[in-house]
Amino acid sequence: MISRIHGLLKARKISCLELVAKYLNKIENLNNPLNAYVNLTADFAIESAKNVDKKIASGEDFGLVCGVPMTLKDNISTKDLETTCCSRMLKGYRPIYDASVWERLRLCGSVLLGKANMDEFAMGSSCETSCFGGAKNPHNHDYVAGGSSGGVASAVGAGIAAFGLGSDTGGSIRQPASFCGLVGLKPTYGAVSRHGLVAYASSLDQIGPITVGARDAAIVYDEIAFKDEQDSTCVGKKCSAVAHLDDEVCGLKIGIASQYFESVDSDVERLINDALEVYRRMGIEIVEVSLPSIAHALPVYYIIACAEASSNLGRYDGIRYGPRAWEYEDIHEMICKTRSQGFGEEVKRRILLGTYVLSSGYYDAYYKKAQLLRGSIIEGFDRAFEKCDAILAPTVPTTAFKNGAATLDPVKTYQTDVCTVPVNIAGLPAVSVPCGFDSKGLPVGMQLIGPKFSEARLLCLAYHFERLTERCFFKHVDGGVDLDEI
Amino acid sequence: MKYEVVMGLETHVELSTKTKIFCGCTTEFGGDPNTHCCPICIGLPGTMPKLNREVVKYAIMAGLALNCDISKISKMDRKNYVYPDLPKAYQISQYDRPLCERGHVDLSNGRRIGITRIHIEEDAGKLVHQRGKTLIDYNRGGVPLIEIVSEPDFRSVEEVVEYLEYLQLTMRYIGVSDCKMQEGSLRCDVNVSVRPVGSEDFGTRTEIKNMNSFTNISKAVKYEVQRQIDLIESGGKVVQETRRFDDSSGVTESMRGKEDAHDYRYFREPDLVTIFTDEERVDQIKKLIPELAHKKLERYIKNYGLSEIDAKLLVKYKRVADFFEESIKDLKSCRNCANLILSLIFSKFETEEQKEKFEIKVSPEAMNELLKLLEAGKIRNNVAKKTLEEMLESGKRATDFLSEEDLKGLSEQELKAVCVEAVRSNPNAARDYLDGKQKAVKSLIGFVMKKTRGKANAQLAEKFIIDIINSKN
Numbered sequence: 010m011i012s013r014i015h016g017l018l019k020a021r022k023i024s025c026l027e028l029v030a031k032y033l034n035k036i037e038n039l040n041n042p043l044n045a046y047v048n049l050t051a052d053f054a055i056e057s058a059k060n061v062d063k064k065i066a067s068g069e070d071f072g073l074v075c076g077v078p079m080t081l082k083d084n085i086s087t088k089d090l091e092t093t094c095c096s097r098m099l100k101g102y103r104p105i106y107d108a109s110v111w112e113r114l115r116l117c118g119s120v121l122l123g124k125a126n127m128d129e130f131a132m133g134s135s136c137e138t139s140c141f142g143g144a145k146n147p148h149n150h151d152y153v154a155g156g157s158s159g160g161v162a163s164a165v166g167a168g169i170a171a172f173g174l175g176s177d178t179g180g181s182i183r184q185p186a187s188f189c190g191l192v193g194l195k196p197t198y199g200a201v202s203r204h205g206l207v208a209y210a211s212s213l214d215q216i217g218p219i220t221v222g223a224r225d226a227a228i229v230y231d232e233i234a235f236k237d238e239q240d241s242t243c244v245g246k247k248c249s250a251v252a253h254l255d256d257e258v259c260g261l262k263i264g265i266a267s268q269y270f271e272s273v274d275s276d277v278e279r280l281i282n283d284a285l286e287v288y289r290r291m292g293i294e295i296v297e298v299s300l301p302s303i304a305h306a307l308p309v310y311y312i313i314a315c316a317e318a319s320s321n322l323g324r325y326d327g328i329r330y331g332p333r334a335w336e337y338e339d340i341h342e343m344i345c346k347t348r349s350q351g352f353g354e355e356v357k358r359r360i361l362l363g364t365y366v367l368s369s370g371y372y373d374a375y376y377k378k379a380q381l382l383r384g385s386i387i388e389g390f391d392r393a394f395e396k397c398d399a400i401l402a403p404t405v406p407t408t409a410f411k412n413g414a415a416t417l418d419p420v421k422t423y424q425t426d427v428c429t430v431p432v433n434i435a436g437l438p439a440v441s442v443p444c445g446f447d448s449k450g451l452p453v454g455m456q457l458i459g460p461k462f463s464e465a466r467l468l469c470l471a472y473h474f475e476r477l478t479e480r481c482f483f484k485h486v487d488g489g490v491d492l493d494e495i
Numbered sequence: 496m497k498y499e500v501v502m503g504l505e506t507h508v509e510l511s512t513k514t515k516i517f518c519g520c521t522t523e524f525g526g527d528p529n530t531h532c533c534p535i536c537i538g539l540p541g542t543m544p545k546l547n548r549e550v551v552k553y554a555i556m557a558g559l560a561l562n563c564d565i566s567k568i569s570k571m572d573r574k575n576y577v578y579p580d581l582p583k584a585y586q587i588s589q590y591d592r593p594l595c596e597r598g599h600v601d602l603s604n605g606r607r608i609g610i611t612r613i614h615i616e617e618d619a620g621k622l623v624h625q626r627g628k629t630l631i632d633y634n635r636g637g638v639p640l641i642e643i644v645s646e647p648d649f650r651s652v653e654e655v656v657e658y659l660e661y662l663q664l665t666m667r668y669i670g671v672s673d674c675k676m677q678e679g680s681l682r683c684d685v686n687v688s689v690r691p692v693g694s695e696d697f698g699t700r701t702e703i704k705n706m707n708s709f710t711n712i713s714k715a716v717k718y719e720v721q722r723q724i725d726l727i728e729s730g731g732k733v734v735q736e737t738r739r740f741d742d743s744s745g746v747t748e749s750m751r752g753k754e755d756a757h758d759y760r761y762f763r764e765p766d767l768v769t770i771f772t773d774e775e776r777v778d779q780i781k782k783l784i785p786e787l788a789h790k791k792l793e794r795y796i797k798n799y800g801l802s803e804i805d806a807k808l809l810v811k812y813k814r815v816a817d818f819f820e821e822s823i824k825d826l827k828s829c830r831n832c833a834n835l836i837l838s839l840i841f842s843k844f845e846t847e848e849q850k851e852k853f854e855i856k857v858s859p860e861a862m863n864e865l866l867k868l869l870e871a872g873k874i875r876n877n878v879a880k881k882t883l884e885e886m887l888e889s890g891k892r893a894t895d896f897l898s899e900e901d902l903k904g905l906s907e908q909e910l911k912a913v914c915v916e917a918v919r920s921n922p923n924a925a926r927d928y929l930d931g932k933q934k935a936v937k938s939l940i941g942f943v944m945k946k947t948r949g950k951a952n953a954q955l956a957e958k959f960i961i962d963i964i965n966s967k968n
Contacts, residue, residue: 086541099540106534108541203766207540212765240543241768317765320575323584324538328631340579340629367575367760376762 045163075118086205095139098351108205126160135415155185168489180429183441187404187454198436202237210314223471259292264397280445302389310430319363408451443482503647509680516639517544528632536637538583558595588616609646715740814853821859856890
């Protein structure tokens with residue numbers, strides 16, 4: 010996708026301004042049913058497009074992402090452009106600085122079409138905790154796009170953004186990518202700067218791309234993974250992912266852990282077994298690995314994520330930015346009312362949970378224990394990677410949920426994160442890749458998990474899979490921008 | 496019953512690094528409200544702290560100066576509490592892995608006060624109450640602090656004050672803080688309890704906050720100790736609580752009880768990485784620590800033969816001590832120097848702050864030059880004083896305005912001649928002297944001094960004058 014747009018711009022088949030106009034036009038048609046964008050930045054996009062056209066006209070060299078129309082999840086700070094995290098709490102908040110990843114892409118000439126829908130403060134698995142309502146699945150509007158980066162997946166899947174950046178704390182890039190038939194990369198913790206990403210759970214959050222195909226994911230990853238002084242935990246990438254896409258994969262080992270398949274839909278399991286066959290055909294050896302510790306991953310994730318969230322979200326008090334409650338007697342009541350009115354149910358639930366597990370008297374039983382188990386999950390992966398180069402697992406046990414289903418039973422919805430959270434706990438990279446469709450025609454994704462900083466290898470494995478399967482798992486959705494028409 | 500007081504101190508010292516602990520904003524005191532701020536120190540969504548390496552260095556210097564072990568592995572934690580002056584609703588501090596541990600301070604009475612730990616943290620902003628409204632100034636938010644926690648080793652108010660004075664002096668000496676209580680760069684909370692003399696168990700303690708001078712600390716502690724004793728004597732019980740000292744009424748009053756104590760929900764700050772400090776780094780930092788005040792004091796008394804009072808006054812301000820030491824190079828005695836500093840130069844300053852800054856127009860080299868003239872007998876004490884006055888005023892060197900004549904000194908012959916002249920031109924004074932008015936000689940000496948522009952040795956002149964008067968009769 011990105012390479013094709015680059016080619017079209019380079020060959021002057023279309024100007025960036027015309028391309029952006031096409032996207033904005035399609036957004037106008039599609040965004041009403043999809044609800045992928047919560048804030049369109051059309052004027053800003055047109056301005057950026059003009060600048061790109063000037064650059065191209067001057068004959069200057071321009072990078073692959075230059076002039077490519079894209080979107081950002083609404084928790085990535087954009088200077089002067091409203092960044093709400095899809096919460097009433099941040100309505101009208103315009104950051105005074107750019108997130109490092111966006112600053113980089115903006116300087117590269119990427120064109121921001123608008124900010125994408127998400128679960129409120131990235132808390133949710135269906136995008137439906139958004140104060141703007143959920144984003145729909147482009148493959149079937151009766152189903153959700155997934156979450157929390159649902160808006161990005163919906164937009165890219167529908168062809169109204171060429172790519173997008175999401176954030177993944179417990180699966181929020183990979184799950185919607187899987188639901189919408191896209192590639193979603195959750196980079197190694199510390200590969201991509203979090204500076205400017207509105208924090209949900211700081212020790213788990215990572216920004217990553219949602220794209221049509223592994224090549225695009227590699228292109229975007231190469232651009233956004235760099236050492237950033239603004240984020241002390243960020244060390245950047247080890248090597249270019251694009252440069253290694255065509256590497257030989259014959260002789261590599263892919264591990265399978267039975268623990269990942271315990272509550273997986275039969276359609277999903279079947280398609281992953283099919284994918285294993287494809288890898289065998291490439292000369293890859295499939296080995297059994299055991300990851301018993303991931304049985305604890307779900308509670309560990311919800312304890313750590315909620316604990317950090319309860320602290321990270323303490324700053325929203327209506328004093329410095331965001332809406333403030335109207336009637337109050339004193340500062341205490343002002344803060345209480347502002348928070349009661351500003352936060353949605355799911356956010357309140359997680360703040361309460363997090364406050365509880367950190368409280369004196371409960372800390373040892375919950376938070377401390379979770380930290381210990383976190384260590385054993387990390388060790389479990391370390392041992393598994395002594396035997397294989399990557400682990401293949403389902404991204405989600407199911408395909409996309411029906412609209413409204415996820416909010417009925419929160420705990421049941423939490424359980425659908427079972428396959429994605431271990432990676433965040435261990436700080437590992439993982440990429441979700443489309444591997445088929447279920448009986449309802451909804452996309453199914455599989456994820457490749459690797460040791461730290463093995464993004465290049467994971468994307469290479471994903472790329473080889475796409476090539477061998479002739480990209481048959483990327484289903485075109487009508488209504489979006491069709492590059493073939495240009 | 497006789498009671499013993501048991502106290503422990505938590506002292507906050509603001510570090511004087513140029514920039515804040517987690518961002519590049521200035522740490523300067525004051526400034527228009529909210530002008531020393533950036534997205535990081537006001538905690539805008541998505542911002543992340545960057546640990547200032549200088550802060551770690553300063554804290555380690557403080558730790559070394561207070562005889563602490565420096566932790567090889569240390570980390571930052573979040574202390575969660577809600578208050579409008581704390582923009583992130585958590586303070587980034589250190590919980591279970593502080594930078595420095597197990598230090599001590601030795602007091603003049605021979606007792607040793609243990610230092611449990613020193614950790615680094617960020618300061619909060621300030622609430623400003625104005626015309627019924629509350630405003631917030633975040634300038635101070637993110638200014639680096641060290642918290643020095645002592646063991647409950649204090650047994651008297653005097654010990655507390657001596658310890659604090661020691662901390663203040665030491666921090667100033669190593670240059671990590673100006674430790675001004677009025678500006679809040681030195682703040683102290685005191686944990687106070689009493690117990691019957693001889694008892695091993697600690698009594699219930701209260702924590703006193705909000706004291707902004709040594710005098711207030713003294714007052715507050717004395718009040719609180721008496722309050723606790725009275726309470727126990729009258730059959731009551733001390734409750735564990737936080738009390739604030741009210742400056743105007745001189746009493747402590749309850750702020751919040753144990754049940755309202757914050758649950759800070761400490762956990763590791765995920766946005767910052769582990770702080771590793773190896774021995775090599777500690778050794779490097781050790782080299783940055785100058786001779787500390789108490790060592791200097793010992794040396795001044797022992798090697799220079801200064802009185803304890805004079806030595807204390809000189810070491811109290813590091814710049815003064817430095818000036819003193821540079822000024823006395825190659826001199827036989829440092830008495831003249833100490834005297835000139837303590838009498839003449841100090842009289843130019845009105846406040847302690849001015850002495851601390853010690854801004855004078857005389858360089859140590861110029862001072863040394865002057866002192867050498869004095870020691871060589873080329874000028875006399877009073878000339879030296881006058882000259883120094885002029886040097887302080889104009890910034891010139893002594894040799895710039897002392898004439899050849901001035902420096903030549905005065906031979907006995909010349910002095911005698913002037914004395915003869917003095918007696919001759921003041922016959923009344925001579926008569927008065929002979930009539931038994933001893934004091935009359937003074938006016939004659941004054942004449943000689945004036946005539947010789949102060950070069951005369953007054954004692955010698957007196958002897959000559961008396962001889963002349965007597966010989967005439």
